[in-house]
Amino acid sequence: MARRVRGATSAEAKTRNTPITGDRGHPLAAVNPLVPTGVIVYGTRRGTPVIAIKRLAHSLALGLSVLVLMAVTFAQPVAAHAVPRSGVVEVTGYTRTPLFGSTGPVTVIAKSKQAAAIRAALAGLVRTSASDCMETVIYFKVMFLAYPSGRPTYVATEVACPTPGVVNISVDGKTTQHFKEDCALQHAVVSALPKGRAGGTRRDQFGC
DSSP: OOOOOTTSOGGGOOOTTSOEEOOTTOHHHHHOTTSOTTOEEEEEETTEEEEOOHHHHHHHHHHHHHHHHHHHHHTOOGGGGOOOSSSEEEEEEEEEOOTTOOEEEEEEEOOHHHHHHHHHHHHTOEEOOOOOOSOOOEEEEEEEESSTTOOEEEEEEEEOOSTTOEEEEEETTEEEEEEEOOHHHHHHHHHHSOTTOOHHHHGGGTTO
8 A cells, every 4th residue: 555755745645665856846845954956755754854865875985985095095004115125224324413414424234133123113104295394304314235235225214304204215216105203213223323323313212
């Protein structure tokens, strides 16, 4: 037995399975202002229109998918971008780190445990935007080489601004990514440097 749609006039009674468009001037739209123009209504439930919103739901689902994809992309750790697992890890610290240029480089080859700590610290970094500061203070540089004195294939350079620092990643000479520095990387780098040297780089970890 067909049931009358609540909110429609007796002259325009419809079955519950027959859609009614909520056009302006239609009795259903007049009775319930929640029904916008062009929205299809299949009936009411306790006075509330049951609205077909497939297109809206699809749009919302698509928008949510894009947001999730962006969140995953920008939170993606550097480990997904192939930090070299083998070869030589060369660390450079600096004696002085004034504005517009660090001086007095101190370069060493990281030992096995030190190199492993640096790799692990790099793997924990999270993406950020490139630094837009005018200062060019570099606190340290980490280069991955296939063999001693070889050409660096992967370089991580930490610049001081903005705080706590930005780590720029260069692959084959081209800067490709930017990451927010953290204390784990600072400690790992300083641990690889000779004690009592590279004072400018050591001061970089005072906030940790």
